[in-house]
Amino acid sequence: MKHVTFSAESLKKEFNRRVIFDAISFSLHEGESFVIAGRNGSGKSTLVKILCGLLSPTRGSVRVNVEGKEVAPDLLFRYIGLISPHFNMYEEFSGIENLTLFGKIRGLENNIVHDAEELLRQFNIFERRNDEVRTYSSGMKQRLKFAAALLHRPEILVMDEPTSNLDEEGIATVRFVMEQQRQRGILIIATNEKDDLKYADSILNLDEQRPAKSSS
């Protein structure tokens, strides 16, 4: 397991002078998990985007250290795997084509096809690997997102509503992935599922973070 530190310092986000959240700080090390809880519209997905470097905070910063070296913001994608409703597959390509394409763009040097097939087996969509993603059900697309997020074996796995659209078998696989990630790196989950809270070493409830009034 690599030595990884993930820290958020004084994060604040405003949209059109409406404060979504303010003064969010936390620090995580390898082997730790963190749950972001809150009602719909509380800013969970916005916070997830900021943590993954996809959105700039109004104030504050996100820092990632791997083996004692700070990761540059534009290289954060190499260490993060994201499962999110905003993360879509190319529907005109098959499941295996999507994964091999992602591996090539990421510059993975190991056997991409072999790794992709293993992940498709793990998430039980191997039989449909050559079918176009547009023919997949929403649950199968969610499973494919998991495979895509894990292909580069990320040190930090971020999950936004990970169990949405999944059946019981799919949820069980996701729980297994969560356990695995806690063994090898950092796990961050944004959810309003109470069952996911048991995977948390620490919890941030955005409902409690919501400022009472807008900033001037």
Next chain:
Amino acid sequence: MKDFSAPAIHIFFKDSHSELRTRYAMNALLMFVVTALALVLFSVGNEVVGTDVLSGILWVIIFFSGMSGLSRTFVSEEERGTVVTLQLLSRPTSVLLGKLLFNFVLILSLNVLIAVLYLLMVSRFVILTPSIFWVTIFLGSCSLASSSTIIAAIIAKANTKGTLYPVLSFPIMLPLLLTVMNATRLSTEGAAFSEAFGEFQILVSYTVVVITVSILLFSFVWKD
């Protein structure tokens, strides 16, 4: 350099495969070219039109054909919700270079097709210095691809993509269009190759400046 170029090449292949399967931009561009050429032929008819006007018409067809398809490279990522996917796979510069390469190949193929059809169908349009004409087509394609790619990235975030694209493109591409029209006119007048050097220098400089500015600005455009 390999850190940027290898992902850019895979993004180019991804866009090419996607285009060959969906044929969204290709069909729109081909339909526009056929319609525009037919309209020009009908409107010119048996009128005696000078080669300078015919050079201008050629580049008007090329400009508006490009406008109808080149924005797809970024707009389609927005519409399919795959922007976050690309953001998570690679650096912004690699995405820009991959899209730029795709737009260049698309517009160059289209421009060669338009030029050949135009030469075949418009009998009064005769090229006396082919070297100037084809170098102009090549350099013009480079310049068009460079400016249209960054403009496409900007307008992809807007609600009124269709109208905004040609409106934003026209002032940025005006110096380029004037230069290529002038170079094409020189090729129809039988000028020596060296006489067009000034135009070629402008086109190369335009492309270098636009690509440099695009690389510097793109990460701000690409991030929400």
